[in-house]
Amino acid sequence: MIDSAIVDSGISDAEDDDFDDAVEAPDAQLPENRYLDRELSWLAFNQRVLELAEDPKTPLLERANFLAIFASNLDEFFMVRVAGLKRRIVTGLAVPTNVGTSPSEALAAISAAAHALQVRHATAWSESVRPALSEAGIEVVGWDDLDDTERSGMYDYFQAKVFPILMPLAVDPAHPFPYISGLSLNLAIRIRNARTGRQEFARLKVPQMMPRFVAVPGDGTRTRFLPLEELIAQHLDDLFPGMQILDHHTFRLTRNEDMVIEEDETENLIQALEAELLRRRFGPPIRLEIGEDMDAVTLDLLIKELDITEQEVYRVPGLLDLRALFEVAGIRRPELRYAPHVPTTALAFQPVDQESRADIFAAIRKSDVLVHHPYESFATSVQAFLEQAARDPHVLAIKQTLYRTSGDSPIVEALIDAAESGKQVLALVEIKARFDEANNIVWARKLEKAGVHVVYGLVGLKTHSKLTLVIREEKDELRTYSHVGTGNYNPKTSRLYEDLSLFTADAQVGRDLTRLFNELSGYAIEKKFKRLLVAPLHLRKGLLRLIDREAQNALDGKGGHVRIKVNSMVDEQIIDALYRASAAGAKVDVWVRGICSLRTDLPGVSDNITVRSILGRYLEHSRIFAFGNGGEPEVYIGSADMMHRNLDRRVEALVRVTSAKHVSELLALFDLAMDERVASWHLGEGGVWTRHSVDEHGKPLIDLQDRRMSSVKRRRQARAIR
Incomplete structure (x- = not known):
């Protein structure tokens, strides 16, 4: 919305909807009045x-x-x-x-x-x-x-x-x-x-x-x-x-x-x-x-x-x-005001000493890096990644999607620097991002003048995914470095929006992104990806399959569990799948910032569904999808909300998080949000949201964002001591 707003409507951020919200034919096993307006x-x-x-x-x-x-x-x-x-x-x-x-x-x-x-x-x-x-x-x-x-x-x-x-x-x-x-x-x-x-x-x-x-x-x-x-x-x-x-x-x-x-x-x-x-x-x-x-x-x-x-x-x-x-x-x-918080550099990207500059590529080669904004710095992760790619003589090409960025964007400047130094640069600029259209037209033309290959995506679809692919020559071979995020490439909002960034040198993710960018800029039509779930062709089906698997696990006595964190939960097919999973005995936890059409007051249908909302100094913007998978959790992060437009009329991408450490970190974050000791709003009877901010003794409940800031600070201090 605006740089100063830390809680937004979910309209401009999630942009537009063509109002094709007609209710589908009722599921034979589910009540007709199962959605909230x-x-x-x-x-x-x-x-x-x-x-x-x-x-x-x-x-x-x-x-x-x-x-x-x-x-x-x-x-x-x-x-x-x-x-x-x-x-x-x-x-x-x-x-x-x-x-x-x-x-x-x-x-x-x-x-x-x-x-x-x-x-x-x-x-x-x-x-x-x-x-x-x-x-x-x-x-x-x-x-x-x-x-x-x-x-x-x-x-x-x-x-x-x-x-x-x-x-x-x-x-x-x-x-x-x-x-x-x-x-x-x-x-x-x-x-x-x-x-x-x-x-x-x-x-x-x-x-x-x-x-x-x-x-x-x-x-x-x-x-x-x-x-x-x-x-x-x-x-x-x-x-x-x-x-x-x-x-x-x-x-x-x-x-x-x-x-x-x-x-x-x-x-x-x-x-x-x-x-x-x-x-x-x-x-x-x-x-x-x-x-x-x-x-x-x-x-x-x-x-x-x-x-x-x-x-x-x-x-x-x-x-x-x-x-x-x-x-x-x-x-x-x-x-x-709120006590100030200065984002810290993610541990993996911290330089060896104060005199040197961190080698982002070397850090990513060691292992995947998961960064949590704004607790961890956008400037020393996402921005540094692109700036290093722009000046590195071994980098041959950079491909990136741009949905919203700031007026004085160092991201755009890095792409221009890369193009002017002779690198192949592709920028997919979504000029139809609501209320940012004029801004994006200006940047698209500036990029074109600098020699960047600017494309506008697929006809009839907005490109909402947050993706960067860097191709680097190493020892006579080409290696890919990928970034998949949940938030825009916008340094200003990165200080106010809570988001996640995954950096990886995994060759399979690189191949997936190469194919996806070819589809967006050319005429390729990809049938399948390995570590990505991509809308509009695969994401809905993939999520429904994963939810249904948890329902079956519950029926088989394997304790099915679905955790979803989104800005909006509206899509009827996804909601019905969650109802079925709940009815089968699977635990369903939904962490939603804005709109939620899912009900929690349907006996025999939503008994195992818990819905929470957290608002505070930062806008909760990341999307997380976690599935119990019989004790071997499968976790995805990405750009998609559970709305018709995201699943059917946008290019969205979720990436599977494979590091056991990162999976544990994301599940722990989710479990903290759902904890009764944490301040949040609870969705209850009749679609009414009730705020829970103090315990039975009047003592303030845990502020999740404060707890997260303290956790990041402790890690930084522990690193300094070592």
Whole structure:
């Protein structure tokens, strides 16, 4: 989503869905009502984010950050999911949701839940976080809270910095109602013309390029901010001289910003995408947020002019668009934030001494290396791997998938350096990564200019896998070094997202990746891979086979066990397989961050299923799939969530982890997450998530992420002692 968000919606990160969530024919042995509504489950996820903001034990500025994340998440939910449902209604594509309800019924349920959450969100800010910030010396004030000297200083700021860029737009017979851009904050102003006596309407957009919270000069003992819209509202007379200001109200519009790209083999994808990005700005309205004091006359005008329904109007107490709290959360008050954690270099990649540089290839040749971000450094592992490959004269070729990366990416620079030094470089750039399309177009063109072979994957499929293949000449032979990850090649989000990286020199993985890259860049069609499970052809079938094997092991008395960690659990076939495994007696543990359509309250069906969710300072983003396999665990990591798009319409890859040490480490991590002594949310009756953060004595439960940071720190200290 954004660099500052550590808990995201699972919409932009998991990107898009074409809303083909129609329920398949019921399994004869399973009840029909066996899924939870995916949209309401997403809202329940965002409620968990809100609960972190409401918790007084969460550091204060982190609480402000979680409020901003909640707001940003909800915007994306409306722009994509709600927009999609509305599109289905308008176009008559009345495909039922995953629980069999009509789109109109789903919209009504979403509206009720979202209205309640927005009010709760606003209340958390106004009645809890804002007063707590004030006690800590950080105030968001109103105009009435300022003295005359402060008001004079604010007026000077308004005249110098704000007034020149404001653009009041009148609405009258000569001036039609203006276009309202999505997610912009606006003032609706009613004025009386002193000359004619007529009432008029004007719209004023609050400038988005300026800080939303304007610092109020003071003596330095307190940090004080005035909302920009209030500063503007107090000086409307300057904008409408000779007019009587009757009333003003804030409002904010959300538009459909989903995109549909029709592809065929002859289309120039970049040009089509650029055109669609322009059209996105003019998507139909889907939500109107207004201040709680807006009068009926102004509201009726907005509803009429914006062609929006009353159900789509959200009356919010207090400030609109609390994404602006990212600004407050960034204040330098370390005592009000989580204790800092500096990622350590993975033990295998630590240099022999401080004077030397680690040889990444030599470390990988010794054995597979598993790195856990952000506890262990992305810069000294993934980034160092690519930078060493770029400068190594023995490296002949580099092949990589790029889904999302930062604007100043050292990953992209390494690929450019490699190409400019004469190496063969292939970059598969997924330019359809939602809300990163424009960024990725820029990088794709920059790579092409440097001589990188840039391809855009397979027609009709997004390439979501996180793969790098390096081919190096060693002793007159070619050797492959591979990286398979669960997260994007993005140095910025790598400090906020929890992910896993596997580095291996295993020849079989190298052959698998060689074939996969040939398929992505050319016309090869691979039937089978050895150590990879690849979507869309093999991954679903492979996972179903592994789950069914655990069900059979349970029936045979071998103690079947399935462990799955994902961002979203929605796919009906996978869920049904888990139900069957549970009914057969296999233990099923699901660790999910966001959406979960799996139920745990079906007697005789889900008795052996446990579902947990963990949210915190880092966004849990890795995907792990572990199977008991009769006492010889089989574990995979990779990029795929359990959603239709990931299994059917994307190129995804899971790699089997073969090191016994790494398998044990991943299973131990999973078992810790499911432990009753660890803080988490439990999925229970009726799809309700219950937070478990303290024990029966009121003592805080173990924070998994803190425990993981401590574990990495102890390993580093032990290495230093040796």
